[in-house]
Amino acid sequence: MRLFLRRVRSVAAKEYKHILRDPFTLVVALVLPLIFVGMFGFVIDLDYKHMRLYVRDNDQTSVSRRFLQEVSSSGYFDQTPLHGPAQADEALQKNNTPAVLIIKPGFGRHVKAGDISDPGQAQLLTDGTDNVQASIIQIYMRGIIEATNALFLPEGGEGASARIRTRFLFNPELSSRWFIVPALSTVIIGLLAIMLTALTVAKEWENGSMELLLSTPVRPAEIVLGKLIPYFLLALFDVLVVFVLALTVFRIPFEGSFLLYMLACAVYVTGALALGLVISVVTRQQQAAIQFAFAVGLLPSFIFSGFIFPIENMPLFFRWFTALFPQRWFLLISRTLFLSEAGFAPLAPAFWGIGLFAVVMIVLAVFKFKTDVEP
Amino acid sequence: MPALGVRVEDLSKTLGRTAALRGVNTVFEAGLVHGIVGPNGAGKTTLMRVLTGLLHPTKGRVEYYDEAGPVTPARAKYETGYFPQEPSLYPDLSCREHLEFFRDLYGLSEADYQPRMQELFDATGMSAFKERPAGKLSGGMYKKLGLMCVLLNRPRLLLLDEPTVGVDPVSRQELWELVYGFAGQNTTVVLSTSYMDEAQRCAKVHVLDGGFLKAAGTPEELMRKFQVKQFADIFLKP
Numbered sequence: 026m027r028l029f030l031r032r033v034r035s036v037a038a039k040e041y042k043h044i045l046r047d048p049f050t051l052v053v054a055l056v057l058p059l060i061f062v063g064m065f066g067f068v069i070d071l072d073y074k075h076m077r078l079y080v081r082d083n084d085q086t087s088v089s090r091r092f093l094q095e096v097s098s099s100g101y102f103d104q105t106p107l108h109g110p111a112q113a114d115e116a117l118q119k120n121n122t123p124a125v126l127i128i129k130p131g132f133g134r135h136v137k138a139g140d141i142s143d144p145g146q147a148q149l150l151t152d153g154t155d156n157v158q159a160s161i162i163q164i165y166m167r168g169i170i171e172a173t174n175a176l177f178l179p180e181g182g183e184g185a186s187a188r189i190r191t192r193f194l195f196n197p198e199l200s201s202r203w204f205i206v207p208a209l210s211t212v213i214i215g216l217l218a219i220m221l222t223a224l225t226v227a228k229e230w231e232n233g234s235m236e237l238l239l240s241t242p243v244r245p246a247e248i249v250l251g252k253l254i255p256y257f258l259l260a261l262f263d264v265l266v267v268f269v270l271a272l273t274v275f276r277i278p279f280e281g282s283f284l285l286y287m288l289a290c291a292v293y294v295t296g297a298l299a300l301g302l303v304i305s306v307v308t309r310q311q312q313a314a315i316q317f318a319f320a321v322g323l324l325p326s327f328i329f330s331g332f333i334f335p336i337e338n339m340p341l342f343f344r345w346f347t348a349l350f351p352q353r354w355f356l357l358i359s360r361t362l363f364l365s366e367a368g369f370a371p372l373a374p375a376f377w378g379i380g381l382f383a384v385v386m387i388v389l390a391v392f393k394f395k396t397d398v399e400p
Numbered sequence: 401m402p403a404l405g406v407r408v409e410d411l412s413k414t415l416g417r418t419a420a421l422r423g424v425n426t427v428f429e430a431g432l433v434h435g436i437v438g439p440n441g442a443g444k445t446t447l448m449r450v451l452t453g454l455l456h457p458t459k460g461r462v463e464y465y466d467e468a469g470p471v472t473p474a475r476a477k478y479e480t481g482y483f484p485q486e487p488s489l490y491p492d493l494s495c496r497e498h499l500e501f502f503r504d505l506y507g508l509s510e511a512d513y514q515p516r517m518q519e520l521f522d523a524t525g526m527s528a529f530k531e532r533p534a535g536k537l538s539g540g541m542y543k544k545l546g547l548m549c550v551l552l553n554r555p556r557l558l559l560l561d562e563p564t565v566g567v568d569p570v571s572r573q574e575l576w577e578l579v580y581g582f583a584g585q586n587t588t589v590v591l592s593t594s595y596m597d598e599a600q601r602c603a604k605v606h607v608l609d610g611g612f613l614k615a616a617g618t619p620e621e622l623m624r625k626f627q628v629k630q631f632a633d634i635f636l637k638p
Contacts (some may be wrong), residue, residue, distance in 0.1 A: 028507045035504030039493065046492040233488040237549075240452050241484040241505045341534060398454045 032243050036251025038058070045254055050250040058263045061213045066206055073161050074100055078114050079125040088133030092173045096126070099164045117152055117265040124162050136177050174285040205230065207274045207363035208332045210267045211356040214290065215297045218260045218321035219221060222301030223318035225252050230263075245394035251388065253298050259377055260294040261287075271363070281362030285369060289362070289376065293355040296383030297322070302390040312348045323348040332356060354378030402467045403588040404479055404557040405430035406451055415445050416498035420446040422611040423460070426560060428590055428604075430466060431602025433583045435602030436592040439635065443593035443607040445485060445626030448561045451590065452482040476557065483591075485561040488546070495526060495545050498534060499552060506529070506553040513552075520548040523578060540571025543577070551582055558582065560591040577603065596632035607634065 029111070044050050078096070082089050096102050107113055107120070113125045127148040135145035149166055151159040226248075229235040264287070271277045279286075301318055306313045327333060329343070330352035336344055347353045354375040361367045369376070406428040413421040421443045427496055428451075430557050436444050449455040450462060464476035471479070489498060499520075503513045520528040524544040530538065534545055543563055550558065560579070566571045576598070583589040591602070600604050600619045605621065608616040615622055619631050626634040 031504050031507065035501055037503050039490070042497065043490070043492060053478075232491075233486040234483060234490055235485045235488075236454065236486070237482070237488040237546075238505075239454060240477075240480070240484075240550075241502065242478045242507075243505045397456065398449060399456065 029244075029247060032247040033251045033254070036243070036248055036261055037254040040252050041255040043225075043317060044259065048223075050221065054217065054263060055266075056268050057217060058213055058400060059270075061216075062206075062209060062274075062280055065209050065212070066202070067174050073158060075103050075163075076101060076124070076158075076162065077122045078104050079101040079107045079113060079122045080104045080128075081113070081126070083127045083130050084128045084132040084145075085304060086133030088173075088177060089128045091176065092128070092132070092136075092147075092169075095169050095176075095381045096166075099102050099169055100348045101162075113150065113227050117150060117172075120152070123152045123155065125156050126166075126172045127310065128217055130371040133343050136174065139174075139177070184318045192264065202275055203277055203364060204360070205332075206271045206277045207359045208330070209331060210264065210271070210290070210359050211293075211352050212323070213267055214260060214264055214294060214333065215326055215352055215355070216319075218256070218294050219301040219304070219318045219322040220298035220315065221259065223314040224303045224311050225256070226305035227309055227311045227314040231311055234260060238397065239396055242301045249299075249302060249390045251327065252302060253295070253387075256298050256301075257294060260298060261291065264290045276362060279363050280366045281397070282368065286359070286362045286371075288381065289355060289358045289372075292376070292383055293351055293379045296379055297384050299383060299386030299390050301360055303386055303393060306393045306395070330356045348378065351379045351382040354382075401479075401554075401586060402557055403430040403586055404471060405465050406590075407461075407465065408447075408555065409452075409461045409463070410624075411450065411462065412458050413443075413444065413450060414454060415455075417610050418463045424608075424611075424613045425468060425493070426606050426613055428588060428606075430588050431554060431583070431586075432603040433579065433589045434591070435590060435599040435605045436488050436590065436596070436608060437596065437599040437605055438592075439594065441610075442565075443562035443611040444608055445561055446611075447482075447608065448482070448559050448590070448592055450481060451557075452559055453477050455593075457630060464557070479553075479556040480559060481553060482559040483543075483546040483550050483563065485560065485565060487542070489534040489542065489549070491604065492533055494531045494533050495537075495548075495594070498536030498545060498549055502549045503553050505581045508552065516554070520551060523581060524548060524626045525574070538568075538571070540542045540567045540574065543567055543571070547575070547578060552612065554586070556587060558587050558589045560589070564593065572598075596634075600631040609635070 044054070079095060080096075082093060093104065096103055106235065107127075108117075113127070116122045117125060123197075127150070128210065129146040129148065133148060135143055138369035146168075149163065151162050153159050183373045227234070227239065267284075268279075272279060304317045304321065305314050308317060329347040329350045331347070332352075336353065338349050339347070358372050359370060407442055408426050408428075410423055411424040412419065424443075424447065432480050446455060450457060453476070457510070462473075464471040465471065479514060493501065499517055506514070521530065526541060526544055526548070529541060534542060535598075537545060547563070556577075563579070564575055567575065576610070576620055579589055579591065602619070604617065605619055605622055606616040615625055617625065621636055622629055624627070628634055
């Protein structure tokens with residue numbers, strides 16, 4: 026056991042020296058997280074604001090004007106007056122606007138009457154080629170109409186009891202940045218960790234040092250663990266960089282347990298590093314390893330993690346399929362711990378998910394590690 | 401510890417579609433300097449790798465033995481030092497860091513390591529280059545460092561694959577002196593070479609061609625067998 030630990034420490038020390046002396050590894054480890062966080066954090070913004078809205082007010086009453094004032098002050102729309110029906114068609118066809126709002130005559134009178142069976146009417150035409158945006162415009166407009174109704178509702182009028190007051194817990198403004206940045210750690214740390222180790226064994230095969238190494242009594246488990254340790258520390262440093270950027274630059278709150286978050290990061294990073302080693306051990310070539318690492322690190326992070334596409338909306342097979350990817354589980358842990366005060370219990374299945382993956386990958390890396398130079 | 405000998409019986413090795421070794425039978429007696437000689441593609445590197453345990457025979461057997469009897473392959477691997485033909489050191493690690501790394505891989509104690517390291521640095525004349533990275537060493541010094549790494553463990557079997565390729569004549573001479581200095585009762589040396597003058601300096605030469613062992617014996621025996629006056633001419637005979 027002492028010899029085992031000594032060899033592990035020795036391989037780790039050697040890797041540590043390689044890292045410090047190799048500018049490429051240092052750039053990947055230290056600069057790439059900053060670029061990724063900046064790129065994703067600033068560029069990916071799912072909040073729709075200041076959308077152009079063509080408006081024609083055929084009512085021209087104080088109520089319709091107040092309604093349009095509410096539309097403007099919401100911040101979601103920038104209004105452009107419309108001078109005829111032909112202009113509305115042209116604007117939509119030429120993609121000049123995602124939506125057109127036409128207020129019908131009698132709108133103010135009906136709103137003031139507060140009769141649910143005979144409400145004021147306005148027509149909203151939306152560009153259905155972007156169905157996400159069209160749905161969001163519809164939701165925003167519904168909220169504005171509700172607010173306008175509330176302003177003109179007569180004392181004790183109908184509908185008052187049926188109104189729903191919605192409050193969004195954990196993310197009151199439904200800011201997409203609050204939603205995205207905690208998930209970014211999943212993508213960035215996962216991808217970086219896989220890339221860091223994907224090269225390490227392949228490089229030894231390519232520069233010939235593996236042949237010399239394999240002729241010594243060192244064993245696969247000692248090489249695998251020795252190679253994991255320094256990259257593990259490096260990846261944990263990246264975790265902290267992303268965490269600090271999330272809190273300071275993007276002003277994301279962190280409500281959960283920091284220790285629990287770091288524990289999850291440690292397990293997740295170990296699995297990703299071990300996956301990189303498996304890729305490296307199997308491919309034995311740096312170019313193939315880096316291509317594999319990119320594909321394996323990036324695709325599941327975006328497609329099967331729930332980062333962008335909700336897992337609940339996937340067909341049953343894919344919902345189960347996503348369970349194979351640690352990104353899905355870590356993303357759940359990261360979002361939950363950033364935005365809520367949840368403890369370990371509700372996250373236990375997710376911890377099992379990333380823990381099991383890490384163990385399987387380490388075992389696979391050890392067993393796939395060849396102790397000979399057979400082709 | 402006495403030197404290790406190796407007995408190779410009916411050894412064949414196929415790599416992909418290529419038959420690299422075909423039914424090789426020979427003995428590497430303990431304590432001697434053996435040369436494996438042959439043109440490029442003769443199967444020298446494949447034979448070295450099989451002797452190291454880095455390739456497994458497709459057919460036939462490799463047996464290790466010492467004065468006390470057979471030695472298991474696992475034990476033999478621990479007792480064997482192998483330096484490949486291709487560059488295989490870490491360019492960014494210094495000579496000292498290389499030796500420390502191999503010290504830990506072989507599990508040598510500090511009491512064993514310190515005098516051995518000094519002995520190797522003195523023997524190779526590399527003391528002044530302890531802190532120089534391997535990538536900045538000359539061809540000869542690079543080979544010497546490789547030799548130092550594998551000699552650190554006092555191997556009972558030392559396998560060197562074309563150790564003098566790409567090395568200037570002076571360094572070649574120094575490498576040979578080193579190899580002879582460490583060979584003896586406690587170490588068997590097996591080295592492959594394409595240079596006939598180097599092969600002639602070995603106690604026993606194993607001639608490979610096209611994966612076949614054409615002959616094995618002392619240089620004088622081989623000259624008689626091939627009926628040539630110069631050892632270098634044995635490949636000229638059909």
